[in-house]
Amino acid sequence: MSWCRNLRQVTSQALPSNTKKLATMINYVPKHESVKRSELAPLIEFIQSARSLFVITGAGVSTESGLPDYRSEGTGLVARRPNFKPTNYQDFMKKESTRKIYWARSFAGWSYQTQRQPNVTHYTLANWEDKGKISCLVTQNVDRLHHKSGSKKIIELHGTLFEVRCMNCENILDRFKFQEMLRSANINLFNIDFEATALRPDGDVELSKEVSSNFAVPPCPKCGSGILKPNVVFYGENLPKGRKEQVKREIEKSDAILVLGTTLHTRSGRDHIEHAHKQRMPIALVNIGPSFGDNLAQFKINARCGEVMKFLSHELNNNW
Ligand SMILES: [Zn+2]
Structure with missing residues (x-):
């Protein structure tokens, strides 16, 4: 051609x-295993008890909309x-x-x-924001899919x-x-x-x-x-002035942290989760494979975000 x-x-x-x-x-x-329903019970409780949820999303949320990530084994751009x-x-x-x-x-x-179009994770988060559950959504993605699905309280950590x-x-x-x-x-x-x-x-x-x-x-x-x-924000470039502090303030206003689809490989994402951990905030993490936040999280679900969010959306729909 x-x-x-x-x-x-x-x-x-x-x-x-x-x-x-x-x-x-x-x-x-x-590649990933299907999640067992019993594994999701603590996550349901975690979401239900949060009054002001801070969510951070990464490339693992966008792969289900047809965008490759960098580092996944076999499917990422590097591989x-x-x-x-x-x-x-x-x-x-x-x-x-x-x-x-x-x-x-x-x-x-x-x-x-x-x-590219949003998937079930994007739509579920937009719905939770509508219901007043989410105080802030920080995304490491530059694809605007959270905007397309209707979320508004978004900080684009790495720009767009x-x-x-x-x-x-x-x-x-x-x-x-x-x-x-x-x-x-x-x-x-x-x-x-x-x-x-x-x-x-x-x-x-x-x-x-x-x-x-x-x-x-x-x-x-x-x-x-x-x-x-x-x-x-390219590799080797600093975050724009004030963005780190803005995210830090949002973390301190919230009462629980949900990490979705990221290995937290980049320092800019990881620093915020470490900060939340130091503040003794409860952290839940969903990702396929290991992440740098695994030791900081109260619990980690090794699964595809879309599968987990579809289940949560169904379970929590009328329960808060
Ligand atoms: Zn100019």
Whole structure:
């Protein structure tokens, strides 16, 4: 499949039909056992007795909506792509070539990204917030699926892919508008017959050097010169000023912590759970496989979040 054809199809806001089929066939949820109902009794009690629940979610919640995580055995990006390296902040800011590669891939994957839909975990949390159970939802995910399902008390710990930020004047652009800017700036690429491997099921592409070096990234439309960066926290980048303190305040206002679908591998997520633990707050954790929070939690359920939340939603529906 040629890059030329890929790009045309992506720009028409639709993935090639064979890619769509592939995307639905691929399962990003790592291998796991079905949860025993008896294991969930303490979690039901935990949720019922919490008056002001602080929830933190991670990539394990989004895998069930078709988005790969980084590190899961067999299904994560690192396992699927031996050469995969997450974008590094310093590289992005220093090297134009890194920015071209990043934005060319992001441009091609945007349609897939925006077609993802929330799953039972997102909807159950939105419902609990409506009922006054949740005081704050912190997510390490950048995909806006909690917003799509109706949650409102959200802190996006690592930012969001749905905004683009000027690193010079702090102007924030809507990512959909930026897609149009990228399209207009790269019209000439559509006539070049690039060879590239097929679009990957997560919407990313392996680009030839020729494609990425020719991909044009426009500067900030407000100041005319600033570097435009997705409004997410890259590897090697600090959290925006004040965000840590904001999360800490929310933890202190709550009376129980629920951790869903994360290994707490990144320091920014783990620090908050350690803080809650020091405050002697009860912590419950649901994740497939081990996590850095296992020793801090009152109890841990080794299971798929969607399965657990579907059960909880049914059990707790009219019981508070
Ligand atoms: Zn600017």
